[in-house]
Amino acid sequence: MNSISVNSILIRGGQLIDPASGIDAPRDLLLADGRVAAVDAPGKFKPNGAEVIDAKGLVVAPGLVDIHVHLREPGQGYKETIATGTAAAAAGGFTTVCAMPNTVPVNDSPETTRWMQSPERGAAIRVFPIAAATRGSMGEALTEYGSLKAAGAVAVTDDGKPILGDGIMRAALTAAARANLPVIQHAEDTRLTGGCSMNAGALAFRLGLRGMPTEAESGLVERDIRLLAEVKDTRAHLHVAHLSTKAALDAVRRARRNGLRVTCEVAPHHFVLNEEAVGNYNTNAKMNPPLRSEQDRKAMIEGIIDGSVDCIATDHAPHATHEKEQEFERAPNGITGLESALGLAVAFLHLGHNLPLSRVIALLSSQPANVLGLKGRGTLAVGSMADVVIFDSGKEWTFKASDSKSKSKNTPFDGWTLRGQVAMTISEGRVVYRRT
């Protein structure tokens, strides 16, 4: 128990919350050689040369896992790089992020998948690439799932674009099941959303903007579930990205009752904001799927509370200022999210809706890790990766876009008072963020 190696960290005096092991109690945590070495009652460990971190009054939890981020490399380093995006992630308490393939070029090859994980990228934390499901994300020919997985890809998707054709989606589900990879779908029937820039309804009408109907999302989720049922024997796994509508969530619930392997994620902005945030054409409230009605927002919260939602994922989508400072319809979709996710989740779900903190942490760590089968991530069980976030769960703090470590500042939460402030983030035994 006390055989402490040189590369060790002892975190003392904190409230350890590790949903995967069912711990929510005062515990000391010992990390050694990049792994969790031991967990024990307060005061049990002697420092023995370990770096000691005092976590008195703080929560010690598994490093957060975000399975939906856009790091923009290769190709769009002016928006974000793997180095800046992961620095922002570390500041937000994340130790694992999964990078979407809509880069330039599209990550549809083992070479790009490896390039993204190379040490030269300067990632502060672990990056798992998600590869394109079809070549160039054109929705026509499947990529090589086996080789992509061997190169480190943890899922396939054409995120940003849906896979529309029934035949190609069915083939993707089957091939991905063979490679034991989930297919992540950006569920948007683009035949219903041409020229649209916000949620359909009275507000879009008032603003003179074409609206995306909720059916564009739910219809495609229903279609995907139908295809999944057709290939049920393959044990194919469909994961619905950034789910935003009650109708789509209900479809996921029904599919699960029917024994299908469907999971889904919800982004913080979809449980915090509704379409009213568009206001006078605020492009930092423009994303895809769009902010929905208040009814849909509440449905996301209900789904999170009742367990229908598997995890929270930010859909961190950095864009340069000049791109967002355009006419609403011309501005690109997406907002940053890595540094505000925990503070929003604690404020809205824990304080606002009485969701136990351990469940908030599970939604941001063990559950997303499970969705993509990321072994040794999202838990503090002995032997797992030494990925830890230490945060002050009651602390009120003001989120400032200008302080963000992301290259881009496109957030609707600038100036918001959030709860739950990260004090330190440790990735594989290295301190990657320390609040100063």
Place this chain on the structure above:
Amino acid sequence: MSPKTQRRKSPISEIKTAAIPRVSRSLISPSLLHPLSLLSAGDLSVEDVQSILSLADLLEKEDPLRRDRRLFKRRVSLLFYESSTRTRTSFELAAKALGADTSLVSAQSSSIEKGESLKDTGITLKALGAECIILRSPYSGAPYLLAEATGLPILNAGDGMHEHPSQALLDLRTILAHVKAGARVSETTLQGVTVTICGDIFHSRVARSNVLLLPRLGARIILCGPAPLLPDFAALLAPGVVIERDFDRALDQSQVVMMLRIQAERLAGLSLDLDEYKARYQANADRINAHAPKALIMHPGPMIRGLEITSEVADGAQSAIAEQVRNGVAIRMALIMRALSGDTKPRAKAEKRGAR
């Protein structure tokens, strides 16, 4: 810390956001928008409307030589990203009638073609001395961006499908001259007056501005058109707005009828049976004689004669279409005067904004 002490009981459906400031209605800081801009008809108070109409009357009657001194050599820019006949010409004539220097920038003959952004175009015009910019844009909401980027008073001369507030004001002036000549504008001035707006409501910025303006003065609005051009939630635009899909029944109740063009350039794949459309929604002599023989017939233009309106009606005794155009100059003189009357420093006007 204690994660357990902070908990409060709250039902799922009740959203507790005590820790979070309410998201501001516009995340574009209101303090950056010039208070004398006119971006939406919904921003105008009844007093604003009254003062604009009075100013229009005054300026219209004023000795042109005297009027010419009012904004002598002040600089007004017209920034037009879309083609326009009436609006552009009347804004230009209005500015010139007040003695202002005008410069016209249109998309086809400027650096906009080279990819210059709206923000940079605005900053450039401001650097060249523009004190007010009149903007026509194919993008809904573009005037908000320009107002924020420049801090100048911006007059919205039509933005995408959103609004065309100066048109609503000139329509109001036209209506008042016929149904309430000489009346002072108040919340009840148009009480008992029903205005039917018929046609392509979905794509019409004129409809949106009128629907936001006229009910404030007591008018009742009937929107009429086929579902693809008039979704049911259009009735939620303002209080006192109803949808009646039977044009004859709408006409039976109306003192004023505004016809709208089908905006083929914005239909985006929508296909309409034009013969059926004409049969149901065309303002033709038979229909008007039978159902609204005394109503004022209006059209913001451009008209497609033979489609939404026939020549007999457009040129008939009930038509106020040319009068609408004439009123454009007076209203736009008033709006430019108003925009340049204050200091040009941005001031907060959050309290004036219409509810969204």
